[in-house]
Structures are given as C-alpha cells and as structure tokens.
Amino acid sequence: MTRGRKAELRPIDGxxxxxxxxxxWLSKEAAQEWGRIMPGLIERRVLTDADMGTVEQFCVASGLVKRSQAIISAEGDMVDGRRHPAFQTLFQALTESRRLAAELGLTPASRNKAAAMKGGGNDDLADLDL
Structure with missing residues (x-):
C-alpha cells in the first residue's frame, strides 16, 4: 500500500x-494538551469548526499517554510478573497521537513538509511520508 501526500496546512479563509x-468532558490531561496546542493552531489559521473533532481526538490520545505513563510510574512496569496492562493503552495512544499530530501539523516534520511545499521548490523527497 502506498502512502499519499498529506494535505498541506495553509491558512484557511474563515x-x-x-x-x-x-x-x-476532556480529562484534565487532555484539557492541558488543548491549552498547549490550540494557540499555535489558531495563530496559523489552519482550523475550522469541522476540524475540532480531530483536535479533540488528538487531545484525548495525548491525555491517555500521560495518564498511562503516570499509572505505570506509580505501579511499576510489571504486575504479577507480566508487563503492566497500561502499556497496551500507552502504545495505542502514542500511535494515535503521532498520527493525529501529523494531520494537524504539530510535528517538526509535518511543519517542515508544509513549508517546503509552500516554497514551490522541486523537492524529490516531498512525496515521501517522512
């Protein structure tokens, strides 16, 4: 399966x-993430009301990462000789938060990719999802 180019995040009219x-309804951790990311997203004018579900999902996933890490830190890596069950939630939330962060332009790679596309240069690597 080939990966397509992610949409370039540009300021949106409206x-x-x-x-x-x-x-x-966001957890405390998710609400903190909301407060951390939203000012930058709003400043870049890349969101509409229709995008708020994606932002909420990202914040929920990021909140789950923080909560899972806190549980593992408090209770230890192992429970009854096995890896703590919170690791599964942690890994799933990490995967989802990384995917959504890229969609929202919250990673250095996704921001640099959008900037390179704006420049209009002929970058042979721009088609790669790196």
Missing amino acids: GLASVPRAPS
Missing part, C-alpha cells in the same frame, strides 16, 4: 480566529 473553550 479559519478559527480565537481559541475555543476545551470541551468539559
């Missing part, structure tokens, strides 16, 4: 101009 309040 993009959100102010940071919306975090949904009340």
Whole structure:
C-alpha cells in the first residue's frame, strides 16, 4: 500500500480566529494538551469548526499517554510478573497521537513538509511520508 501526500496546512479563509473553550468532558490531561496546542493552531489559521473533532481526538490520545505513563510510574512496569496492562493503552495512544499530530501539523516534520511545499521548490523527497 502506498502512502499519499498529506494535505498541506495553509491558512484557511474563515479559519478559527480565537481559541475555543476545551470541551468539559476532556480529562484534565487532555484539557492541558488543548491549552498547549490550540494557540499555535489558531495563530496559523489552519482550523475550522469541522476540524475540532480531530483536535479533540488528538487531545484525548495525548491525555491517555500521560495518564498511562503516570499509572505505570506509580505501579511499576510489571504486575504479577507480566508487563503492566497500561502499556497496551500507552502504545495505542502514542500511535494515535503521532498520527493525529501529523494531520494537524504539530510535528517538526509535518511543519517542515508544509513549508517546503509552500516554497514551490522541486523537492524529490516531498512525496515521501517522512
């Protein structure tokens, strides 16, 4: 299966101009992530109301990463001679948060890729999902 090029994040006409309040149902950790990422996303004007579900999902996944790590730190890596069950949640949340971070342009690679595409240069590596 080949990977396509992710959409370039550009300022959107009608993009959100102010940071919306975090949904009340987010965990404390997810709400903290919301507060951390939203100002930059709003400043870049890359979000519309339709994108808020993706932002919420990213924050939930990031919150789960933090909660899982805290549980493992408090209870130890092993439970009854086996790896702590929270590791599965941790790994799944890490995978999902990385995927959603790239979709939202929250990683250095995704931001640099968008910047390279804006420059219009003929970069043979731009088609690779690196």
